[in-house]
Amino acid sequence: MINFFRLTWLPALLLVLLIVVWELAVRAWAAPDLIHKIYPLPSGIAEAMWSKSFLLLQNSWVTLQEILIGLSLALVLGFIVALLIFYSSTLERLLYPIIILTQNVPVFAIAPLLVIWMGFNIWPKVVVAALIAFFPMVVNTVDGLRSTEPDLIQLFKILGADRWQRLIHLRIPAALPLIFSGIKIGVTLSVVGAVVGEWVSSEVGIGGLGRLMMTEKRLLHVDTVFAAILWLALLGLMLFMAVSLLERWALRWKHAAEARYNLAEAKEA
Amino acid sequence: MHLNVKGLFHCFPSLTAAIDVLDDVQLEIQSGEFVSVLGPSGCGKSTLLNVISGLLTPTSGHLFIDDVEVPHAQSQVAYMQQKDLLLPWRRALPNAMLGAQLNKANLMDAETEARKLFEQFDLAGYEQHYPSELSGGMRQRVALVRTLLTHRPLWLLDEPFGALDALTRMRLQDWMLKAWENVQQSILMVTHDLDEALVLSDRIYILTPRPAHVHAVIKVSLPRPRDRMSVAFTEVKKELWDVLSEVLSKSD
Numbered sequence: 001m002i003n004f005f006r007l008t009w010l011p012a013l014l015l016v017l018l019i020v021v022w023e024l025a026v027r028a029w030a031a032p033d034l035i036h037k038i039y040p041l042p043s044g045i046a047e048a049m050w051s052k053s054f055l056l057l058q059n060s061w062v063t064l065q066e067i068l069i070g071l072s073l074a075l076v077l078g079f080i081v082a083l084l085i086f087y088s089s090t091l092e093r094l095l096y097p098i099i100i101l102t103q104n105v106p107v108f109a110i111a112p113l114l115v116i117w118m119g120f121n122i123w124p125k126v127v128v129a130a131l132i133a134f135f136p137m138v139v140n141t142v143d144g145l146r147s148t149e150p151d152l153i154q155l156f157k158i159l160g161a162d163r164w165q166r167l168i169h170l171r172i173p174a175a176l177p178l179i180f181s182g183i184k185i186g187v188t189l190s191v192v193g194a195v196v197g198e199w200v201s202s203e204v205g206i207g208g209l210g211r212l213m214m215t216e217k218r219l220l221h222v223d224t225v226f227a228a229i230l231w232l233a234l235l236g237l238m239l240f241m242a243v244s245l246l247e248r249w250a251l252r253w254k255h256a257a258e259a260r261y262n263l264a265e266a267k268e269a
Numbered sequence: 270m271h272l273n274v275k276g277l278f279h280c281f282p283s284l285t286a287a288i289d290v291l292d293d294v295q296l297e298i299q300s301g302e303f304v305s306v307l308g309p310s311g312c313g314k315s316t317l318l319n320v321i322s323g324l325l326t327p328t329s330g331h332l333f334i335d336d337v338e339v340p341h342a343q344s345q346v347a348y349m350q351q352k353d354l355l356l357p358w359r360r361a362l363p364n365a366m367l368g369a370q371l372n373k374a375n376l377m378d379a380e381t382e383a384r385k386l387f388e389q390f391d392l393a394g395y396e397q398h399y400p401s402e403l404s405g406g407m408r409q410r411v412a413l414v415r416t417l418l419t420h421r422p423l424w425l426l427d428e429p430f431g432a433l434d435a436l437t438r439m440r441l442q443d444w445m446l447k448a449w450e451n452v453q454q455s456i457l458m459v460t461h462d463l464d465e466a467l468v469l470s471d472r473i474y475i476l477t478p479r480p481a482h483v484h485a486v487i488k489v490s491l492p493r494p495r496d497r498m499s500v501a502f503t504e505v506k507k508e509l510w511d512v513l514s515e516v517l518s519k520s521d
């Protein structure tokens with residue numbers, strides 16, 4: 001905790017300083033009738049966070065759902081595709097180029113089409129979030145499955161394990177560290193994906209934080225736009241921290257191994 | 270189980286020149302016999318065990334189990350490799366039970382047995398430690414428990430006590446002797462320790478430097494338990510020592 005405090009007080013101080021400078025600068029130089037409309041003011045953002053908290057919360061919940069469903073889809077499908085690629089070199093040659101290709105098509109280009117195909121509902125955004133998180137999941141899982149030590153594979157042979165047992169008791173546990181870094185990259189990307197999906201979908205009702213940003217911008221409520229951005233950042237941070245906690249628990253054996261050499265505290269000097 | 274190895278050759282392909290490791294190795298383990306293998310470091314002992322256990326296909330040679338030729342003895346051997354190879358994500362007890370689990374043995378029985386062996390091998394209290402939290406000697410003992418729990422008729426042990434201090438080593442040797450006398454296990458053990466070979470074995474194979482060839486087989490007919498300090502013991506040790514120095518001097 002002391003460590004945490006020591007690590008956070010400096011960036012926190014810097015942040016407060018930046019906010020103060022921002023507030024003063026806008027008040028000093030911006031045309032008064034454009035403040036809150038085009039130039040956001042920190043105090044205005046705080047006010048919007050408070051007065052529009054219900055609206056922000058409602059929209060955050062929608063965006064969170066999109067992210068969670070999209071991420072889960074990417075996780076499950078990514079894992080299955082990774083297994084297919086790992087076990088069949090034919091499928092590897094077939095699937096890998098397609099996956100890399102989809103990765104190079106910008107989501108901005110596909111998102112409007114998805115809306116046309118699937119309608120003004122949650123699904124086009126879920127699909128965009130899933131698409132964007134899919135790639136790191138597949139690549140990391142494949143690399144993870146390939147990272148098993150040959151000596152341990154020999155051990156499993158000696159003990160008479162079959163293919164299935166080797167996968168469950170050896171390959172997947174050995175792949176977990178890389179799978180988790182895939183999920184962490186995927187989480188951050190899927191937040192972006194969901195918002196991109198919301199931008200291109202113009203529906204009535206609660207359309208998520210991305211949609212809220214667009215409508216509030218049109219109404220020249222730039223403070224609310226920034227409040228939505230803040231919420232989005234918090235959402236992303238919370239998801240990332242949740243995955244990190246899960247990782248810490250699932251890979252607790254790694255922390256035990258690091259503690260052997262004081263690595264947990266020392267890091268790379 | 271009776272294992273017979275005949276005319277075993279092995280050579281590792283390499284970029285420059287092929288490396289000959291096993292050169293016409295003949296070896297036999299009678300049912301219920303305790304056999305040790307001694308030989309200089311790098312001569313091919315681990316390679317020999319890898320071939321018997323089926324991890325490595327030899328260049329040529331024949332393996333017989335109870336006079337039937339087999340490609341390898343994988344399903345018959347409990348092989349403890351030179352490295353402990355514990356799974357870093359499993360705690361000590363589940364690591365020790367890995368073989369039993371993979372062979373779909375009754376896990377309750379396996380656990381009872383594993384706990385008993387932990388007790389006997391001074392591992393009690395460390396059941397829930399990760400391998401990285403154990404010392405080298407402790408890891409080796411966990412690997413030994415894992416090997417024993419597979420209940421195969423032939424034990425292949427590659428320096429099973431290499432990482433242990435003299436006292437613990439002697440205690441485990443005594444334990445192994447008792448275990449072996451109780452179940453009349455066939456055992457093939459690689460060791461670098463003359464005393465260990467002499468205390469335990471019926472016969473000792475002495476291998477030449479690489480490529481390994483059986484230089485001599487010494488029969489130890491002292492009654493068990495053997496007193497390491499007795500005159501008879503020292504005499505056999507002297508004989509063994511002479512043969513070994515002969516082998517080593519030939520390598521120059």
Ligand SMILES: Nc1ncnc2c1ncn2[C@@H]1O[C@H](COP(=O)(O)OP(=O)(O)OP(=O)(O)O)[C@@H](O)[C@H]1O
Pocket residue numbers: 281282283288290308309310311312313314315316317351479
């Ligand atoms: N995969 C390989 N490719 C090439 N050479 C190898 C390979 N594996 C082992 N060797 C060589 O074969 C020889 C015998 O190795 P092995 O591990 O069997 O020795 P060892 O008798 O068990 O030695 P030690 O007592 O040190 O454990 C060594 O010279 C080693 O360099």
Ligand SMILES: [Mg+2]
Pocket residue numbers: 314315316351427
């Ligand atoms: Mg060896």
